[in-house]
Amino acid sequence: MNTLLKSVTIVNGSTKNLHLKKRDILIKNGVIEAIETSIEPTGKIKVIDIENLHVSIGWFDSGVSFGEPGYEERETIENGLLTAAKSGFTDIILNTSSYPTPDSSSDIVYLKNAAKDQLTSLYPLGNLTVKGDGEALAELYDMKNAGALGFYDYKHPISNANLFKIALQYAQNFEGLVFSFPMDKSISGKGIVNEGVISTKLGLKGIPALAEELQIARDLFILEYTGGKLFIPTISTANSVKLIAEAKKKGLEVYCSVTAHNLSITDDELQEFDTQFKVMPPLRTSLDIKALKKGLENGTIDLVTSDHTPLNIELKHVEFDNADYGSIGLESAFGLVNELFGTEETIALLTKGRSIFGIETPKLEVGEIANLTLFTPDEAYEFSEKHIYSSSKNSIALGRNMKGKVIGTIANNQLVVNQ
Incomplete structure (x- = not known):
């Protein structure tokens, strides 16, 4: 070439x-x-x-989902990587959102082989627990040796605090990176959108910011006790930024990301009951967005992610309560972030973070x-x-x-x- x-x-x-x-x-x-x-x-x-x-050097996305295996109609690995390439991303981390989810070394090898010979390089994550059910640790060491760059039960919080503690302790033996989705299900309950003025006005069950912040506080307390490396994906509230900033000041090895749409879209958009705006974490308020932007600028938040989540049309074209969470985001990530931060800062945000996962940063x-x-x-x-x-068209950025x-x-x- x-x-x-x-x-x-x-x-x-x-x-x-x-x-x-x-x-x-x-x-x-x-x-x-x-x-x-x-x-x-x-x-x-x-x-x-x-x-x-x-x-610039090629862009990096730490949180991408495809469909394969199990949901190939949503997105195959081949077309997903082509989409990433056309969207500017030369390296992506693949979430554990397939069916079955990857919780063994053979699953990791399958994903790596399926992504061979593509322009965009795929780096898989493995489940933290068997089948992602939060009951028992998966084969973390074997998956690490097979090429898994971290361990994540995709969008499923680890409710068992002792299991989370053991995971952090065990993963330290091989420099493993543990992911923890920030949501306390006992607080979020059956909520589907941000709890606030808009949810009350629309009659939709709310998810309090407290649900995210309580889980983060718990995880950070455990991390301080155990040591190890923790990644908190897709934070969305002002107090979450504050909690992580305080943990970093203590010297804890904690990293976090924010989605491009949580930086630019508020829950005001929910007033038409458009299911494209149903995402997890939910869209929050303008005050949260202000804090998230500040967190990026001062380094508290490490990464911006597209949180690319392709879904079948029938999972979105239903009543708001019944729709699935998620939006594709690879194609719109640059346009959204560049609109907010300008070119130089945007490129800095889209090219940073490989070192967190042990990926070599390219040089121009x-x-x-x-x-x-x-x-x-x-x-x-x-x-x-x-x-x-x-392949899927469920985009929060349309229009x-x-x-x-x-x-x-x-x-x-x-x-x-x-x-």
Whole structure:
């Protein structure tokens, strides 16, 4: 794969002498061969010359779900990884949301083999407990050796505090990363949206912010007792940010993420009972969003995730109470975040975090393997179904104003271009 990128603006904070400079970049056989002011194409080579084209190291998403195995009609691994590539992501962490869920080394090997030879690299998680039922620990050590980068019962909180304590203690023997979904089910009960003015007005059962915060407080107390590494995915409330900030000040090894839609959409959108806005964690308030943004800016929140969750149409086209939680998000993540933070900060957010999982961070330098995302940062547009590459179309972002478009990606000696 030989490609010449003409007059691209490099957005790469790790290489200060190239940051925001316009250069030509020559890639041969998947390796960056030259970065110069001007390079003339020679031989058989694909030239990409697009006005205002920008390039960064490839983007990373720590929380993606597909359907395979079990729900291939929602999203296969192959099409999911192509969707990720077209959305700018060259590395993704795969959630344990399939059926059956991966709780053995053979399951991890299957997922890795299914993702071979794709542009976007897939890194699987394994279940923390057998079948994700919260009763007994799964084969954590064996899954780690097979390639699992962490252990997560997807969207299912670990209610048994002693089991969670043992998991943190055991995982320390092999540098295992334990995930804990922040939701106390005894508090959330049958709630389906954020508890507040909007839920009361609409007559929908609410999930108090306390349900998230109480679980986080419990987990952090246990982490302080046991030591180990904890990842708290998709936090959504102001007090959650505060709790994690205090834990980090104590020196606890805790990491967390926030979804792109929880940064940009409030529960005000629920007033039309549109099931596309039914997500977990639920959409919160503008005050929560303000705190989440601040948490990203000061480093309390480590990662922004798309929380990509493809679902069959019949799981969304029902009454609000009966609809499933979730939205696809790979295609809209850049546009949502870029609208909020601007190009440089957005790229910093979308490229950080690999080191948490032991994944090598790419470099945009001569002699390095090309792992790049191509984008234009300023184009304004309304997100519609034509911008969706996923097999499922359940997007919370439909009809929203976006800023910036992904042009393509280069990784694993492959090129995907959207236009």
